[in-house]
Amino acid sequence: MERGKHAIEIENLRFQWRQGVPVLDLPRLCIGRGESVFIKGASGSGKSTLLSLLGGVLLPQAGTVSVLGQRLDELGSTRRDAFRAEHIGFIFQMFNLIPYLSVLENVLLPCRFSSRRRQRIAQQGLQPEDEAVRLLEHLDLPAMLLHRSVTELSVGQQQRVAAARALIGSPELVIADEPTSALDADRCGSFLRLLLKESASRDSTVVFVSHDARLEGYFSRSVDLTGINRAALEG
Amino acid sequence: MYILTLALKSILNRRSTVLLTIVSLALSVMLLLGVERLRADMRESFANTLSGTDLVVGARSGSVQLLLYSVFRIGNPTNNVSWESYQDIRSHKLVAWTVPLSLGDSHRGFRVLGTTPDYFRHYRYGGGEALQIGRGRVFDDLYDAVIGADVARELGYEVGQQIVLAHGAGDVSFVQHDDKPFRVVGILERTGTPVDRTVHVSLSAIEAIHLGWDSGAPVPGRQAGAARIAGQDLEPKSITAVLVGLKSRIAAFRVQRFINEYREEPLLAVLPGVALQELWDTLGIARQALLAISALVVLVGISGMTTTILTGLNERRREMAVLRSVGARPWHIFVLIVGESGVVMLIASVLGVGALYAVQWIAHPLIQSAFGLSLPVHALSAHEWKLLAAALTAGLLVGLVPAYRAYRYSLADGMTIRI
Numbered sequence: 067m068e069r070g071k072h073a074i075e076i077e078n079l080r081f082q083w084r085q086g087v088p089v090l091d092l093p094r095l096c097i098g099r100g101e102s103v104f105i106k107g108a109s110g111s112g113k114s115t116l117l118s119l120l121g122g123v124l125l126p127q128a129g130t131v132s133v134l135g136q137r138l139d140e141l142g143s144t145r146r147d148a149f150r151a152e153h154i155g156f157i158f159q160m161f162n163l164i165p166y167l168s169v170l171e172n173v174l175l176p177c178r179f180s181s182r183r184r185q186r187i188a189q190q191g192l193q194p195e196d197e198a199v200r201l202l203e204h205l206d207l208p209a210m211l212l213h214r215s216v217t218e219l220s221v222g223q224q225q226r227v228a229a230a231r232a233l234i235g236s237p238e239l240v241i242a243d244e245p246t247s248a249l250d251a252d253r254c255g256s257f258l259r260l261l262l263k264e265s266a267s268r269d270s271t272v273v274f275v276s277h278d279a280r281l282e283g284y285f286s287r288s289v290d291l292t293g294i295n296r297a298a299l300e301g
Numbered sequence: 302m303y304i305l306t307l308a309l310k311s312i313l314n315r316r317s318t319v320l321l322t323i324v325s326l327a328l329s330v331m332l333l334l335g336v337e338r339l340r341a342d343m344r345e346s347f348a349n350t351l352s353g354t355d356l357v358v359g360a361r362s363g364s365v366q367l368l369l370y371s372v373f374r375i376g377n378p379t380n381n382v383s384w385e386s387y388q389d390i391r392s393h394k395l396v397a398w399t400v401p402l403s404l405g406d407s408h409r410g411f412r413v414l415g416t417t418p419d420y421f422r423h424y425r426y427g428g429g430e431a432l433q434i435g436r437g438r439v440f441d442d443l444y445d446a447v448i449g450a451d452v453a454r455e456l457g458y459e460v461g462q463q464i465v466l467a468h469g470a471g472d473v474s475f476v477q478h479d480d481k482p483f484r485v486v487g488i489l490e491r492t493g494t495p496v497d498r499t500v501h502v503s504l505s506a507i508e509a510i511h512l513g514w515d516s517g518a519p520v521p522g523r524q525a526g527a528a529r530i531a532g533q534d535l536e537p538k539s540i541t542a543v544l545v546g547l548k549s550r551i552a553a554f555r556v557q558r559f560i561n562e563y564r565e566e567p568l569l570a571v572l573p574g575v576a577l578q579e580l581w582d583t584l585g586i587a588r589q590a591l592l593a594i595s596a597l598v599v600l601v602g603i604s605g606m607t608t609t610i611l612t613g614l615n616e617r618r619r620e621m622a623v624l625r626s627v628g629a630r631p632w633h634i635f636v637l638i639v640g641e642s643g644v645v646m647l648i649a650s651v652l653g654v655g656a657l658y659a660v661q662w663i664a665h666p667l668i669q670s671a672f673g674l675s676l677p678v679h680a681l682s683a684h685e686w687k688l689l690a691a692a693l694t695a696g697l698l699v700g701l702v703p704a705y706r707a708y709r710y711s712l713a714d715g716m717t718i719r720i
């Protein structure tokens with residue numbers, strides 16, 4: 067499969083939910099492979115919409131979004147679903163986990179839906195379970211929690227489980243949507259360090275959106291969405 | 302498929318609410334299968350009760366009524382057949398054999414049948430099986446009795462047991478023929494027909510125990526002691542019904558006409574097969590109604606399940622969004638919700654079938670003793686499997702509704718988690 071040098075390449079992207087009310091208008095945004103990019107934006111600046119566009123859940127009305135050299139609008143919805151499952155890991159704000167599955171089962175979920183992620187693990191000579199245990203260990207989750215219900219975990223622990231789930235099978239891109247907003251400053255810092263260390267060791271590109279400018283320092287680059295979004299400037 | 306495992310785990314997580322749905326569905330499945338089973342087994346039991354007899358003859362009444370009292374030992378005859386008429390039927394040139402039946406007495410709730418040893422030779426049930434004496438022998442002495450398998454089992458009787466007959470057919474009788482005790486000389490093998498619940502004695506014995514009686518009650522001072530009777534003429538004046546075997550089945554209508562047009566007294570001859578069908582048909586509407594109602598009960602159960610799933614769907618949008626974000630396709634979400642209906646229906650069906658067998662196991666002896674119907678416990682019939690499959694299919698089909706809605710939600714929501 068041909069791969070561009072960019073993990074993400076956005077050209078002249080325009081998106082609106084309602085006619086005449088553009089939410090996003092981005093002339094250009096490129097994120098290189100292996101970068102960890104902090105996208106800063108106040109609420110309502112179109113952060114979540116941008117992530118949906120990057121994930122291929124939404125398609126732009128104008129312009130193009132390419133992920134890993136693949137223009138998402140060239141794929142049908144089924145192919146986009148598959149592409150997302152194979153190449154992108156997601157972490158959300160909170161309640162990321164399936165309440166009726168154990169910690170281990172939650173982490174293994176992407177492997178159930180993506181053969182590519184299973185293959186990546188197999189190439190290392192591992193079983194998905196081994197990889198999940200290893201990831202959880204790297205993210206400082208005690209092994210005794212593996213078979214616990216996720217509802218017994220603290221919010222910080224839950225977010226680390228979600229991070230392990232996003233990283234399992236080493237997807238090329240990890241998209242995080244305010245995953246630290248429910249954490250206090252200490253936990254927030256340790257969470258970010260663990261996430262970035264683990265994604266760096268896998269050469270995964272990280273796109274992290276948040277309104278909290280204090281987190282900028284952890285990332286290799288910071289992009290101010292409000293600054294480059296012409297729709298927000300107009301509004 | 303992993304998504305079905307997810308469906309199962311999701312159900313387990315909500316087990317307290319789902320359990321109620323499952324119980325109500327299991328009960329409705331049990332009802333549906335139970336009604337069908339009752340219908341099939343009743344028919345089987347009816348059809349198997351009498352075979353090999355070409356005509357059943359009794360006093361003129363309805364053919365169903367005649368069949369009920371003569372063969373099923375349910376209800377009482379309105380009138381009797383005189384001994385002279387019986388002799389005329391017996392000597393008809395197309396008649397091969399006759400078995401006279403005399404009913405009216407009982408022993409501890411079991412009917413007493415006065416007949417001749419020919420009964421054991423000619424009575425056939427099921428596919429034409431003859432009665433088998435399990436222990437002992439056929440009666441030949443005046444006060445001998447041959448009892449059915451259930452009589453022996455329920456009362457714990459063995460060959461040699463002394464028994465006293467009661468006048469009348471009720472469970473409790475105040476007038477006992479205690480001056481003339483009988484002795485059990487034979488016990489029949491089980492047949493699954495009312496024969497199992499009958500005490501058989503000779504016609505002469507019926508006559509003997511009623512000597513000196515008028516209008517159904519003993520007249521003081523006129524009863525004859527058992528010893529004195531031996532020499533008397535014990536030819537009965539009348540009997541209750543006659544089973545008739547013909548030399549050729551083709552003659553059935555001719556002999557039937559002969560009996561129905563008999564001038565000396567009003568008689569009725571019925572073809573057992575036709576009368577059994579008629580009896581069956583009279584139950585037809587009730588049967589259909591029962592089946593329809595039980596099918597409706599299943600549908601009510603299914604709508605209840607669907608309502609529960611639909612109500613819960615909104616709360617589960619987060620779960621679906623999370624699944625989408627880890628790579629589940631919209632059709633996975635669809636299968637997750639359909640799978641839930643499927644799993645619930647499957648568990649309910651298994652429990653329903655289990656409950657059916659439990660109930661049948663308990664009710665079988667009760668039904669047999671109350672109605673003389675044998676409803677044996679057996680594996681699911683083809684028709685029952687079909688009903689079960691229909692219930693499952695209905696559950697899955699109705700389950701498509703919430704599944705489709707979940708599919709739409711997941712397309713609209715994508716990975717956006719709405720709280």
